[in-house]
């Protein structure tokens with residue numbers, strides 16, 4: 001018997017779609033969009049639809065596995081959990097609990113997924129990873145400027161006269177923004193795209209600007225200079241609601257426009273055009289995340305924020321510097337789930353430097369590691385070093401659904417359920433303000449178990465089972481404590497399937513900024529309190545046209561998100577094992593490369609081989625290899641990327657990367 005139910009996409013994505021899922025004989029047969037969902041409106045992407053394949057795939061791991069003399073053998077849950085619990089006890093007694101590393105990312109947006117932290121805190125506190133591979137620099141930038149990172153409601157774009165898509169590949173990563181852009185164009189809203197890559201989103205633009213990677217901050221300064229020259233700054237907003245403006249303007253006065261033109265590869269005429277769009281608003285700006293994965297990533301976002309503010313586009317309908325949407329996550333009481341007060345000790349590695357730390361830290365050394373909700377062997381920068389580090393760990397436990405690069409290295413693999421086999425509520429602090437419900441729709445495949453079942457079982461064996469003696473509903477209610485007081489109860493979310501959180505549709509419309517001064521801050525007093533200058537200046541990326549590396553490695557390597565996969569989660573299911581190296585027309589000419597030809601890209605961290613694809617209109621010195629590919633499917637672009645950290649916010653700098661390219665040697 002066929003049955004249709006609502007569900008939700010759990011993937012780490014801007015859109016957080018509502019689903020309608022068809023189930024037949026206890027099997028998911030189809031995933032479609034829920035037409036009732038006010039933002040996602042029945043329209044979903046292939047990554048969402050492929051959650052059916054992820055659930056039913058024959059290659060899924062459905063039994064606990066243990067490595068024996070290099071090969072995996074199936075074992076029972078009891079054996080796996082008993083042995084892992086014993087090793088946890090032994091490690092804690094012998095070396096202290098911080099000899100255990102919990103390495104995780106955010107591949108599933110479920111509220112209950114936070115219970116891994118509860119487990120490690122109740123165990124006594126382990127070595128945790130902090131910082132972000134994803135958006136860290138930009139988030140800290142917006143916290144410094146506004147006091148928080150908050151986006152306008154998706155439909156507010158239709159109040160804009162102009163919109164600027166600044167480094168966000170919406171056609172592929174944020175499909176409902178892309179759908180809105182198509183509609184916006186029909187309504188006569190002017191669309192500008194600023195991106196080194198001429199991708200599908202760029203093709204939609206009225207004006208496309210191929211900026212040099214890592215130079216957007218300078219471009220923003222150029223536009224601000226022209227606004228000032230033409231007397232088009234919003235004097236009233238600046239006078240009443242900002243802090244540090246004069247100092248910032250004195251700083252940018254020193255920078256010559258000719259210098260900006262040569263460094264950004266953007267003409268004076270185009271800079272003036274941007275100035276005219278920003279001053280004839282409302283103009284909305286949608287910032288992407290790729291753009292801040294640079295050593296100067298924080299200053300990039302801060303300077304674009306400054307442009308939005310100076311041109312009078314903050315706090316108004318149809319305006320905004322839309323980046324993250326933290327008020328969503330801030331609505332939940334996640335700390336009720338994680339119990340950080342139970343932690344006796346802890347140590348932190350940043351996500352980027354965890355490989356180095358695993359290899360070097362001796363007090364105590366990392367003896368045991370758990371990987372949850374992540375695939376560090378593919379997704380972390382400088383993958384060769386990451387492989388060395390994770391190989392060196394005595395006991396590696398990986399909780400996953402598939403035999404990823406990371407799982408291959410594990411001593412134990414614990415198979416977890418997919419979204420349709422477990423109950424949770426899902427939200428993302430990225431684009432819209434809805435929380436969605438996903439019920440358990442089918443019986444888990446084989447012996448797969450929900451992550452928090454695994455934590456509960458381990459907790460029982462380690463003597464703190466009472467901290468996990470709660471039902472799913474009880475845990476969910478802990479996370480919803482504050483929202484329940486405002487009438488957004490678990491019952492309501494379950495009954496309605498999706499509920500809008502009480503979050504402003506136009507942030508900062510009251511001009512009550514959450515910064516220490518209560519104003520929009522060009523000069524950050526939060527940073528000053530933290531012992532930094534907080535001044536807003538342009539910084540260069542680490543690896544760019546001015547860096548010494550440039551002579552050996554003259555090209556910028558970007559590694560944008562793949563359109564057909566959510567990071568590393570789909571390549572193996574779409575049988576894609578061909579590395580595609582997108583090169584600009586200029587590079588193809590310089591190196592005499594033809595379409596489809598085998599090429600090798602290399603730098604001092606590693607090399608990768610793939611087939612060349614020539615990109616029209618993109619920035620002249622730019623190469624792109626999409627991220628997320630497993631080693632056995634051609635290799636991760638991260639063998640080339642740097643494990644450095646952004647200027648602020650402990651962010652990754654994967655796009656701050658110079659390489660060279662040659663024809664593959666026969």
Ligand SMILES: Nc1nc2c(c(=O)[nH]1)N[C@H]1C(S)=C(S)[C@@H](COP(=O)(O)OP(=O)(O)OC[C@H]3O[C@@H](n4cnc5c(=O)[nH]c(N)nc54)[C@H](O)[C@@H]3O)O[C@H]1N2
Nearest residue numbers: 167168169173194197213214288289290560561563566567
């Ligand atoms: N299909 C798909 N969608 C996804 C994901 C996925 O893996 N696949 N992942 C999700 C996640 S976790 C995230 S964080 C988001 C990210 O969403 P996006 O921010 O849209 O995606 P990215 O690929 O990180 O980078 C976006 C763009 O930044 C551009 N860029 C790089 N450097 C610069 C620069 O210096 N200046 C400018 N102006 N642009 C630059 C790249 O060319 C790219 O087009 O996407 C989410 N959606």
Ligand SMILES: Nc1nc2c(c(=O)[nH]1)N[C@H]1C(S)=C(S)[C@@H](COP(=O)(O)OP(=O)(O)OC[C@H]3O[C@@H](n4cnc5c(=O)[nH]c(N)nc54)[C@H](O)[C@@H]3O)O[C@H]1N2
Nearest residue numbers: 105107108133134373374375379399559567568569627654
């Ligand atoms: N070069 C380069 N590197 C990048 C980026 C880039 O743009 N360029 N983008 C970065 C960004 S924005 C991000 S967000 C990260 C993402 O990095 P990750 O989050 O590590 O990447 P994913 O491939 O999404 O997934 C991780 C694993 O989680 C597993 N998984 C899925 N659901 C569950 C679950 O419910 N429980 C458990 N235990 N496991 C589950 C999946 O099977 C998958 O193997 O990558 C970063 N790395």
Ligand code: SF4
Nearest residue numbers: 009013016017045048
């Ligand atoms: S991956 Fe993103 S766009 Fe695709 S279905 Fe999921 S939430 Fe929607």
Ligand SMILES: [Mo]
Nearest residue numbers: 012133134135
């Ligand atoms: Mo991300």
